[in-house]
Amino acid sequence: MTQQTTIHEVKAKAQAARAALPAMNRLTTAQKNVALLAMADALVREQDAIIAANKEDLERGKVSGTSASLLDRLKLDENRIAGIAEGLRQIVELPDPVGEVLETFERPNGLHIEQVRVPLGVIGMIYEARPNVTVDAAGLCLKTGNAIVLRGGSAAIESNRRIVDVLRRALAGTDMPPDALQLIEDSDRRSVDAMLKLNGLLDVIIPRGGASLIRNVVENATVPVIETGAGICHTFVDESADPEMAARIAFNAKVQRPSVCNAMETLLVHRNFAAKHLERLLQPLAEANVELRGCEETRRLFPAVRPATEDDYATEYNDYILNVRIVGGLDEALAHIGKFGTRHSECIVTEDHRNAERFLQEVDAAAVYHNASTRFTDGFEFGFGAEIGISTQKLHARGPMGLPALTSTKYRIRGNGQIRG
Amino acid sequence: MTQQTTIHEVKAKAQAARAALPAMNRLTTAQKNVALLAMADALVREQDAIIAANKEDLERGKVSGTSASLLDRLKLDENRIAGIAEGLRQIVELPDPVGEVLETFERPNGLHIEQVRVPLGVIGMIYEARPNVTVDAAGLCLKTGNAIVLRGGSAAIESNRRIVDVLRRALAGTDMPPDALQLIEDSDRRSVDAMLKLNGLLDVIIPRGGASLIRNVVENATVPVIETGAGICHTFVDESADPEMAARIAFNAKVQRPSVCNAMETLLVHRNFAAKHLERLLQPLAEANVELRGCEETRRLFPAVRPATEDDYATEYNDYILNVRIVGGLDEALAHIGKFGTRHSECIVTEDHRNAERFLQEVDAAAVYHNASTRFTDGFEFGFGAEIGISTQKLHARGPMGLPALTSTKYRIRGNGQIRG
Known part of the structure; x- marks a missing residue:
């Protein structure tokens, strides 16, 4: 025409x-x-x-x-x-x-x-x-x-x-x-x-x-x-997280359906949690053929990880790829999410009530989770009975x-x- | 710079x-x-x-x-x-x-x-x-x-x-x-x-x-x-309108502060109302130095009116100028508003309950009035205690x-x- x-x-x-x-x-x-x-x-x-x-x-x-x-x-x-x-x-x-x-x-x-x-x-x-x-x-x-x-x-x-x-x-x-x-x-x-x-x-x-x-x-x-759309979603596993729950949530957020916008792209792990439980978090992901890219500290603790770049942290993979970064605590996790997040869905896994409330309050995103997979950001999962899309802007919806x-x-x-x- | x-x-x-x-x-x-x-x-x-x-x-x-x-x-x-x-x-x-x-x-x-x-x-x-x-x-x-x-x-x-x-x-x-x-x-x-x-x-x-x-x-x-902003607001005076109320509302909507977006730009008058009461509507406006521009029928009934063009109906004057058009009834008024309105504030003056409800339901505008001046579209008048502006779009606000x-x-x-x- x-x-x-x-x-x-x-x-x-x-x-x-x-x-x-x-x-x-x-x-x-x-x-x-x-x-x-x-x-x-x-x-x-x-x-x-x-x-x-x-x-x-x-x-x-x-x-x-x-x-x-x-x-x-x-x-x-x-x-x-x-x-x-x-x-x-x-x-x-x-x-x-x-x-x-x-x-x-x-x-x-x-x-x-x-x-x-x-x-x-x-x-x-x-x-x-x-x-x-x-x-x-x-x-x-x-x-x-x-x-x-x-x-x-x-x-x-x-x-x-x-x-x-x-x-x-x-x-x-x-x-x-x-x-x-x-x-x-x-x-x-x-x-x-x-x-x-x-x-x-x-x-x-x-x-x-x-x-x-x-x-x-x-x-x-x-x-x-x-x-609508873009989602670079994070899961932050805090020091006090229940290791079994953390592993379950991280696995679900990445693997249950990697191609969608509410899937996790970066896993942030508290240093003290990582020292004891990093393998428990990462081994199931590696076994599910998730390609892991990590910071140096992650790589020292779990060698089967390739180095992650700044670009990796800013990428929505929608695929079997995951960034892993070890952080000193909640503030460092919040700063990382503030820098690389797309304000879609973010999660903290923690048993510490104060940290959970700070995360829910301070993270600027459409959906902020405590102890649940980011994969729930969905009109049907929220009980709306329908979904025309997931708004990632702040006006209107x-x-x-x-x-x-x-x-x-x-x-x-x-x-x-x-x-x- | x-x-x-x-x-x-x-x-x-x-x-x-x-x-x-x-x-x-x-x-x-x-x-x-x-x-x-x-x-x-x-x-x-x-x-x-x-x-x-x-x-x-x-x-x-x-x-x-x-x-x-x-x-x-x-x-x-x-x-x-x-x-x-x-x-x-x-x-x-x-x-x-x-x-x-x-x-x-x-x-x-x-x-x-x-x-x-x-x-x-x-x-x-x-x-x-x-x-x-x-x-x-x-x-x-x-x-x-x-x-x-x-x-x-x-x-x-x-x-x-x-x-x-x-x-x-x-x-x-x-x-x-x-x-x-x-x-x-x-x-x-x-x-x-x-x-x-x-x-x-x-x-x-x-x-x-x-x-x-x-x-x-x-x-x-x-x-x-x-x-925010643009307002080509109409007042439709229906056949059954109370003549005194209609004149009061029309005068207020035009003259109380002509420079603002919720002021009236076009007055639509039912033919049967006009036959009896047009002068009562227009005389006070003319005396307040409002320049009247009207359709041919208006000009026959009230000669001190210049001809209105299609462009006039599409103009936000924000000034002491008013278009006047005689219409056959509610449907013609709705069609005119649908064509020339900017979806800001629209008013019907009528004693006919059914026509009032149809107007309130069918007019697509931010504020639709029955028997009140369009000048009330304002955050303070609505009781909000503040106003950052008047949104004329449909998203968000x-x-x-x-x-x-x-x-x-x-x-x-x-x-x-x-x-x-």
Whole structure:
């Protein structure tokens, strides 16, 4: 496509989404739930067409040499589609935050003011080649009365096109306007660039994907962004830590799923703990094929460790690699986390109540743990029943984002003729 | 200054502010209040030096032909300094939102999760030539445990430099680190440009000022921004409106203080109301020297009205000018507001309960009024006891922003060895 066509498509779809907002705003929770259930049913009913479109993506991917792990993320089969549809049905079960009155106050002049939750408006989602995100994001945004403009990765374009076609046709049989759900089909990078500047048409952009995708959005968007993702998470094993618990938490934080943002990248160990128990911490990790990189002191105590560099401490591996550093105590651990942490999830393992409270108070991160794995930073683990992403910024939402993170508020003020003096 | 010096100053000051965060984070509310009171006392004690510095700004302004109204905003005297100091003392009286636990939940696996309010971090304020904003913003940000980097207009540079010097010396005698308060002294435009890109050092930028200042910040910042300001506010006088009340509200919304963002710019009048009562609405406005611009129908009923253009409907006058348009009913009014409104403050005057509720529900704006002047959109009028600005965006905060808008949250999670399965 030419640049003009690209911008035209993006703008026209955002406008169509925006035009659907008044109708979205009038829907009851029951009407929205009926629409979501229709979407779930349609996905299952039309799964053959979706799987066929997905095959096209997979074959194109194989020809262009896409990695096996990426092809696996891209792949849809009956089981996965059933799981995706089930995800929509779970969103139906969640309480609808829209309309909730957060605060009510009566002013001395008789004005009655209430702050009420409303949809954000039009949400732009920019993400990579996971077609499940297409449905997931649509479900969460529509449940909260928003319109959504999806821009998925080009590797999944045939799958996304077919899925969105199925979902829009499903909506056509309900009270929800199909135009509330839009897919940018132009897979040119310029369609992303165009979205980032659509102030007035998009209310917010949520990027989901790797570091370079998120950096591009944060650095170039003029539309407000909710930043998600990057996590260089630490576990600090304090002097008084229970050795068995420390080993269990460290192992889980690194090995249970290394590819995700809440996995541990650096293990900080109190010098006096290390002197007695370092092997107990590191041996299971080494046996699980975790490549260990450590400070000199670590290497003296546990020789099977390569030297760690400053760059290593600043790297989100998302892989079977772990930095290990021995520190003199809590202050040194806090300084390390302050310097290298990305304010995502941080943990202290300790039996010392005062140190635990200082860590919980002083560490600046979305989620700070005492005696539990950082892997719990997740909307489902927190009991939100859903997750649109994990915010790593401080504005609007921080940490796992459930449905309320997809809402804004407005003030409704009722008077009887008040004027300002 | 050279470009290098500019960037160096901005970065060094943001780093110094950031380095003060751990100490800010350890302060109790009482310690923060002592610091604010010391600031208030110092302003009064050193008022002569501040007034002398302000004179330099005023004289430079006169020479360069600054308008009388701008010089008036810039001017400081004993009364105004007393008022500014009193503002700080009022902030002392406000409850401290930091540390407030917003939610607590216990998970089936025994994890105890609490969401607690924390400071945003380092806040960048970019504003124009009103030295009272320097103190006001400092007081609000420091009360909430944030560090602040101020960048005021060059016209007030001597005043700001002296004020910040006085405030920092006052802090030196308290537990609050003076480095939490920084002023960018380089008045080159490039210092603004540098601030806008300081991701990692600044957590948020709040612009306060005219449309072009805000547009520059929104369009060029990669740091998250809280947009404030622009208001094209409407009052819709419905068929059933009480004529006396409608005239009173319309007059107040336009004339009480036309220069501010919550003043009315366009009056929408139901055709049947206009047929009987248009003169009653417009005559007092005309007598108060409000220039009226209207649709053809308005002009037939009230000839002393110039024709209004589409551009007029899209203009924030902030002046004694008002557009008047006659509409067929609520739907036409809603469509006009949807097209030309800036989602700031909108009002319906009606005795029809159903129309009032539809307006309150369907208008997408920070503050929606039934039978009250839009001029009430203000942190003090809402009872917040303070206001850092009026957010016109939907992320994070919407409408008048009090102290809680200057906070973020974090999750504190307490466990006893939980790992994820």
